[in-house]
Amino acid sequence: MFGQRLRHARRARGLTLADLGAKVGRTPSVLSLIENGKREPRLSLVEQLASALGVPVSELLKKQPPSRRAQLEIALEQAQRDSSYTALGLPELRVGTRVPTDVLEHLVALAGELRAQRAKPTATPEEARTANAALRGSQRERDNYFAPLERAAAAALAKAGYAGGALTQGMLLSVVAGHGFSVRFAADLPRSVRSLTDLRANRIYVKQEPVGGHSPRTVILQALGHFLLGHGTPRDFADFLRQRVEANYFAGAVLIPEQAAVPFLSSAKDRRDLAVEDLVDVFSVSYEMAAHRVTNLITHHLGVPCHFVKNDASGVIYKAYQNDGVVFPADGTGAIEGQRMCRQWSGRQVFTAEDRYSPFYQYSDTPSGTYFCVAQVDPGSGDAGYSITLGVPFDHSRWFRGRESKIRTRSRCPDGDCCQRAPATLAERWDGMAWPSARAHSHVLSVLPSGAFPGVDDVDIYEFLDRHSGD
Numbered sequence: 166m167f168g169q170r171l172r173h174a175r176r177a178r179g180l181t182l183a184d185l186g187a188k189v190g191r192t193p194s195v196l197s198l199i200e201n202g203k204r205e206p207r208l209s210l211v212e213q214l215a216s217a218l219g220v221p222v223s224e225l226l227k228k229q230p231p232s233r234r235a236q237l238e239i240a241l242e243q244a245q246r247d248s249s250y251t252a253l254g255l256p257e258l259r260v261g262t263r264v265p266t267d268v269l270e271h272l273v274a275l276a277g278e279l280r281a282q283r284a285k286p287t288a289t290p291e292e293a294r295t296a297n298a299a300l301r302g303s304q305r306e307r308d309n310y311f312a313p314l315e316r317a318a319a320a321a322l323a324k325a326g327y328a329g330g331a332l333t334q335g336m337l338l339s340v341v342a343g344h345g346f347s348v349r350f351a352a353d354l355p356r357s358v359r360s361l362t363d364l365r366a367n368r369i370y371v372k373q374e375p376v377g378g379h380s381p382r383t384v385i386l387q388a389l390g391h392f393l394l395g396h397g398t399p400r401d402f403a404d405f406l407r408q409r410v411e412a413n414y415f416a417g418a419v420l421i422p423e424q425a426a427v428p429f430l431s432s433a434k435d436r437r438d439l440a441v442e443d444l445v446d447v448f449s450v451s452y453e454m455a456a457h458r459v460t461n462l463i464t465h466h467l468g469v470p471c472h473f474v475k476n477d478a479s480g481v482i483y484k485a486y487q488n489d490g491v492v493f494p495a496d497g498t499g500a501i502e503g504q505r506m507c508r509q510w511s512g513r514q515v516f517t518a519e520d521r522y523s524p525f526y527q528y529s530d531t532p533s534g535t536y537f538c539v540a541q542v543d544p545g546s547g548d549a550g551y552s553i554t555l556g557v558p559f560d561h562s563r564w565f566r567g568r569e570s571k572i573r574t575r576s577r578c579p580d581g582d583c584c585q586r587a588p589a590t591l592a593e594r595w596d597g598m599a600w601p602s603a604r605a606h607s608h609v610l611s612v613l614p615s616g617a618f619p620g621v622d623d624v625d626i627y628e629f630l631d632r633h634s635g636d
Contacts, residue, residue, distance in 0.1 A: 167211075168200040169239060173231035174218045175200075176262075188217035229345050229392065233365060237269040243397060244276035294500035296403035300410060301501070305488045310465035314411060317393055318418030331449040332420050337382055340419065341369065341389055348385055349636065355625035360388040363630055370633070380451065383416050390415030399618065414461065421448045421458040427466050430459070434467055440566040441539060441555055442524060452543045456555045460486055469561050472536070474554040478516045480505040483551065489558050492533045494579055505585075507578035511538040512554040514574065521550075526567030528559070530575045537562030537570075 175185050182193035182200075189210065198204040206214070215222045230236035238260050244250055245257060260269065325339035332340075341348055346362075350373045354361060359379065361370045369388045371381050379387070390412040399405035421444060429447065433439045444455035456473055463469045472487035485493050485501045494504035506512055515525040521542040529536050538556035562568045577583035586592070 167206070167225060168202045169235045170225050170227060170231045171196075171214060171218075172200045173235055174220055174225065178218060180218075185214070185217060189213040227345065229367065234266050234269065236364060237266065237273050240273045241269060241276065244273065247276070250276060250279065291498065293402050293406075294496070294502065295498045296401075296406055297502055298495075298499035299403065300406055301486060302499075304410075304486055308464035308470075308488055309460045309486060310462065311411075311414060314394070314414045315418055315423050317390075318415055318422065319424065321389075321393060321419060322422055327422065329425055331447065332382070334382075337385065341385060344389065344393060346389060346392075349633070350381070351629075351633065353629065353632075355622060355629055357620055357622045357625060359384045361626055361629060362388055362392075363633070366634075370629070382420065383451075383454065386416035386419050387412040405618065413457075417450075417454055417458045417461065420450050420454065423462065426458065426462055430462060430467060434469075434564045437564055437568075438566050439463075439564050440524070441553075442541075452541055453551075453553050456553050459555060464488060467564075469557055469564060471561075472554075472556045474506065474510075474512050474552075474556075476506055476512045476552050476554075478513075478550055478552075480508060480510075480513045482506055489536070489556070490533050491531065491536055491556065492579070507576040508584040509574040509576040509578075510554070511540040511556070512552045514572075515540040515542060515552050515554075516550070521552075524567060526570035526572065528562070528570065528573040529556075530573065532577065532580075535559040537565060537568060539565065539567060 175182075182196050186193045186196050190213075191210070195204070199206050211225060212222055215225055218225075230239060241258070241260060258272075321340050321344070324343040325336055327336060327340075338348060346367045346369055349368055349370050351370045352372065354370055354372050359371070362368070363370070369385055371384045371388070373381055375381070391408065394408075394411055394415060396408045396412070399408060426444065426448075429444070430439065433443065441452065441455050441459055444450065444458065445452055448455070450458075453475065460471055460473045463471055470489035472489050472491045473485065474482060474493075475484040476482045482493065482501050482504050487493065493501045494506060495501050496504065508514075510529055511525060511527040514527060515521050518525045522544050523541065525540045527538050527540070529538060536556045536558060538554050540552050540554040542550050543553050557565065578585075587595075
């Protein structure tokens, strides 16, 4: 993107490569390599180029294309690397200044249609589950802490003048505006998307109500994160999943900034009063996001290993992470999602608690050790009701609020005798005398949605953008 912005600024000032090279002491060939993205300039050269062109350094370093034409040139370059295009065996098309912009529009549209015609399900269910397991392994290797994403979030906040505390609506809009985007709330946003970004107008469309448990603030930051993190059209489901997780991480790191959260958590640890719900109150976020954010920071900064689980009342796991040795139920590929957790774990026990929407503290003895867990049904999860659990090994329970809990269960899972098979006397009494009518699960027979962005209806989003293009 730097090369595109450099070329745009140079041409806008009527300079040739030779002209600009003379100003900064570089040969035209070197500048050509930089403009074509084949060489990364040092910061000192970036500063020289900005000075020679009379623009701020930040203008050259922006992640967005400098113009619609530059955006089209990038899109065409990416399209020519796509397997659907290379399979045609055509020579590379180099775009010069004499190629009209409307021709580029047609070529990019044709390339997109070609890719759509060749689209197939992004992955089989087995491939998707394997990709999920691999991503979780990557998170575990890094203790779920990703320094580049933390830096990106910190830079976005600094640019908007963030000084601390919960991110206000005004500060959120400043963060977005600082990167050239605006926000529009739209009641008719297509059902297949959380947000939709118009790259011509640099406008992010969202709904005013939560979508899939995500607040509008979170959805806006997820959308912005894709662009600030340099995401392109996903190559496959694994790439799509990685981008989604990175965008979610970025949103969490902006709403609960590392610079504010780490001192807060450290102080709470010193007082032996760590609690997820305190982050909810201080930073005005959902319980799920607060628990996620704790997993990002608590091992890297405080040396506390942990695990996280999101499950429904029947115990089906939707998300999970661990670096503390706890053993989740898993299939042959190592995938956890869709497995049913032990009924003795706190994530299921909380649904029988007198107040499921308050923290439920429990110690669980398992084959891999004893864990202290805090579970709560997220009030923002709607009628379905999802439990969010944060757990740590017994030795680390001393840092947490609720450690005096007397509730203790024993789990032998994955041994089926623990909770998956009925006690012998009960089974003998009812064996052959029960005929359940199972609830139909149509998704079991369905394939994963096709397209680079699984499940997104292109017709809906294009019609939406057409309707709002004159706003």
